[in-house]
Structures are given as structure tokens and as C-alpha cells.
Amino acid sequence: MRAFGPGVADMKAGLVMNAFVLAAFARHGGAELPLVGLFTGDEEIGSPGSRPIIEREGKGAYCVFNAEPGRISGNVVTGRRGGIFFRCDIKGKAAHAGLNFEDGHSAILALARKIEAWMALPKRFPGTTTNVGTVAGGQSVNTVAPNATCDIDLRYENLAEREALIGAIEAIATETSVEGTSAKIRILGEFMPMRQTPEAKRLFDLYVASAREVGLEVGGEFTRSCADSGLTAAMGAPTLCATGPVGGKAHSPDEYLELATLIPRASALARTLAVIRAEG
Template sequence: MTSNATEASILAWLSEQRQPMLDALEAMVNTDGGSYDKAGVDAVGAQVARFCAAHDIPVETVPGARFGDCLRATVASEEGMSGNQQRNIVLMGHRDTVFPKGEPTRRPFRIEDGRAYGPGVCDMKGGLVMNMFVLAAFRKFGGAPGPLVGLFTGDEEIGSPEGRPVIEAEARRARAVFNSEPGRPGGNVVTGRKGGVFSVLDIEGRAAHSGGNFEAGISAIGELAQKITAIHALTDLSRGITLNVGLVSGGQSVNTVAPSAQAQIDMRYVDPADREEILGKLHAIAATAFVPGTRSVLTIRGEFLPLTQDPAAARLFEGYRAAAAETGLSVAGEFAGGCADSGFTAAVGAPTLCSVGPVGGKAHSPEEYLEVDSFVPRAQALARAILRLEATGL
């Protein structure tokens, strides 16, 4: 079979997969999969594994101790590959969502006015399903210009504490990485993202009766209030730096000087060099006692690296854009303030393109949606981009 015939077969088969894609998506969305629900995330992984087995795609499991396992599905390349052609082409996605247990029961998958709804429908179970079917198409018809790897991780929404080393190891041997986060609402892909650091600030004061022994107390909440003001003052929108104290807690009772308090901090930045500067300032704020006698500890709980576009990634984007145009899609690159695993792959030098998944929006909310009509064309665009990879010089 000629390469043109192989491509035609892949595209024609994908064009017939709309309903099977939607069926797979419905089953996946209706399965619990919050980041801290390992059993649920692994149940979604079992759906991926069953699909791959049905299409004769080998799957390796990298167990997670606390969070969802990582699955690594592989499709061999054509024979006779050499040099860079032997490096893996990675299709990446995460199975976990941000929603609490029971959310699929409360609002199960549905389609209304051309949009699919449900927890995680676009972020990013739609992208997972798309990757599964693209892998199956190449397994069925051949034509892969290098080994294909489908990497299905389980803890992205909490910073990939266990998935990150697996992702980075895969990226170091990758020729290119396509991360199937949802396409932007206008249909664009993402060529740059902010980095993010998620930290917890714990403050210790001293309890005392707020009426009978007020002067003996040291208020951790009073300290927290002043620290929040200092933390928010680090925001510099002109540089793309934002600090947000999104969660606070503390105190013992209304009539007790607060012996403890806690703040959870979201820090975002664009330039990798800004990370150390802002973290240094955060640590300095933590070390400063605005209320004498308080003590504070700042702990980093998770982080994402920024997605930056080097010349190789720019060529990957141009190749994808041309492939999308052949599919009838007009696609541009966008910068996004949100973080993703694509930052890890870019940071170790793998040419990376993000948000090549089906188009959707309003992620992390009850209104999250996926444009049903984007499913097949985005799968075809990805398949074409893979088939055209050699033309990018990668």
C-alpha cells in the first residue's frame, strides 16, 4: 500500500469513528476520576487498556503509589527507520479531573445542541479518546513515521507529583510531543503557557482567651492577614507574574486568639528566570514576623514548568497548522495562563505542541463542554501532522 493510500485509509477510518468516539467518551466521563481518587483514575485507565487490547496495541503500566498509574501504549513504526526517525512521537494526556467523587452521578454525560457535557469532558477525556483512536488508526493501517507512544497519566491536575518523572523520561527520548489538552474555544492550539508553583504557608501563634487573657496571645490570623497583603503585592501583570492566596484557614474559636493559620498560594510566571526571584521573595515574607512571636513555614506542594516555544517547537507548530489546514481547520497558536504537563516535556528539550485535542471550554466548571463536531477533524489533523512530521525537519 502506498503512503498516499495509507493516509487516505487512516483519514477515512477516522471519519467513520464519530459515534465510537462519543461512546468511549461517555463511558469515560461517567467514571469517577478525581486526582485523589486513585481507584477511579485507574478505572478510567482500565477503559484505555481495554480499548488498546481490542486494537492489538501493547500497553505497559507504570504503577503510581498514591495517584493514578501511568499507561504507556505503543505502536511500532514502519520498517527501515534510522537516526531521529527512531525517536518516539508522543501523544500525551491525563486521566484525572478536578471534580469530587460522585460528580458523574450528579451530572452525567449528555449531548445538547452539538456540545457534550460532563465532568472532564474536554479537560481532558476528549483528548484521551482522540489519542486512543489515532493510535488505533496507525496500528490498523501502518504508516507511522516513527514509534508512537500514547502516554496516559493520572495526576496532572495536582501538579503531576508521580507522573512528572515518567513524563520527563519519555520526553528525553521523544522526537515530538503532542499534548491533547482541549483545543481553545476558537479552535487554536497552545504554543506557550505560564509556569506555576503551588505552595502552603503554615503559621504558628499562641492561643489565649480573647477576653480574659488577650495580651498573652499571639494571633496567627493577624500574621496571615499581613502576609497575604505582602504576597499579593508581588503580582506584576506587566511581567505575567501573579500571586493568589486562594484558600485560607485558621483559628480555634471565636473567643480564642488564633494559635494557627494556613494559606494556600498559587504563583504563576512566564519567564523561567522569574521563578527563583519570586520564590525568594515568598520565602522572605514567610521568614518575616509582622506579628512578633509568630513562626511560619512555606512548603512547595507542586509545580508546573512554563511551556516555551524554541525553534524546533515552532517547526512542529507550523507542521500541525499545515496539517490542520488540509483538514479544513484554520488554527493559530495562543498563549495560555493555565499550566499543563507540556511544560515538563518542553523543559527537557522535546519539541512540544499543546491543546491539539477536541475543541472545548469552561474547564473545571459545571458548564464544561466539548464541541462534538470537532472530534473527528481534530483527530484527522493530528494524524496528518504525524504523517507530515518528516517535512518539519524534526
């Protein structure tokens, strides 16, 4: 049986699961190691407000579980790409599109040329994707556009390429593609890549064993999407992602949750925490 609705898998179900797991430990005497439940509301836009809190709690953490939705396969996530959200604002010069067309400098034309260049970056940097997801601009249909803006989503796998990718995005933004126009670009939010370390592998193995005890066969997989788990992993905290209930078609009208996975996934997490507690 499935539940449907916006965010039902990504990631309301994971939040509900975490709340019940924490409540269970509280009801049965707590844990020898402190358990911290962190609920944030701005992950989809790069966690600009919650990042300092995530970093504060992640610093020195024994381990981190992120309840993003379990993959359709039932697997958890052991690796993710990094991502950066940019906003580019372009200024041009307004002019009447008929009488004084030559006096104008179109910010929209400048943006169009930049979009083509940004979208071509994966040819230079394999394993990356760039997406211009929002565009706005102009004053009226009969006016040369004096302004334009867009938001850019960059995804990458190799942390060593981060600075070069930022430089390439910024170089395209600041290059004068239409005479008389200028542009400014800034970072709105960022996710770090998540890579499996030896410590994270041991955490994964503990989870797999605990999941097997409740009848779940779970593997690990790499995903091209980003999450806050990249932040804690980058800080050195062993991190496992997508421990939430299984669901699919996130960010679409058809998003769904596999209801039958709620209790088993909660049990798998609780058993893992109990093992860590015993070892701690």
C-alpha cells in the same frame, strides 16, 4: 452540539481522542517512530507523582503533543506561563479570646498580613499573578488562632525571574508579621514555562498544514495557564499543546465540549504523526 460536565473538555475529550488515534495507528500497522501515549491523573495539582514519568518519556522524544483542550478560537497553544504551587503553615499561640487575649499570638492575623504581601507581588514582577486559593486555620471562635495554613498559586512568564519570585514568596512567609508566630513554606508542585523554539515552530507548521487538509484553519496562541507541556518543552522536546478537541469554561459548572471537533482534531493529529513518520 455541545457536551457538558466536569472535565469534559479539560481534558477527558483529549484523552479519548489520543486513545483513538493510537488505536488507529495500531490497527493500520503502527508507526516507524515509536508512539507513546501517556495518561496522568495529577496535572491539576502540579504533577507531583507523574513528573518523573513525564520527564523519563520526554527525554529524547522526537516531539510531544499535549491534548489539552483546543482554545475557543480553535487554535492550539504555542506558549504558556510557568506556575508554582506553595503551601504555607503558620504557628501561633492559643489563648482565651476574652480572659487572656494578650497571651495569644494569632496565626490567622499573621496569615492575613502575608496574603496582602503575596497578592501585591505582581506590582514588583509584571506579567506574574499570585492567588491564595485556599485558607484554613483556628481552633474556635473564642480562641486566638494557634495555627493557619494556605495554598498559593504563582504564575510567571519569564524563566529568568523564577528564583527571584520563589525568594520573594519565601521571604514574605518567613518574615515575622505578628510577634510570637512562625511559618514554614514548601513547594507542592510546579509547571515550567513553555516557549516556542525553532524546532517547536516547525512542529506547529506541520500541524497547521495537516489540519488544513481536514478542513481546519488553526493558529497558535499564548495562554496564561500552565500544563505538563511546559515540562517536556523545558527538556528540549519540541512540544505543541492544546491539540485536543475544542471546549471552554474549564473548571466551572458550565464546562463544555464542541462535539463536532472530536473527529477533525483527531484527524489533524493523526495526519501530523503520519508526516513525521514519513520524515523520520
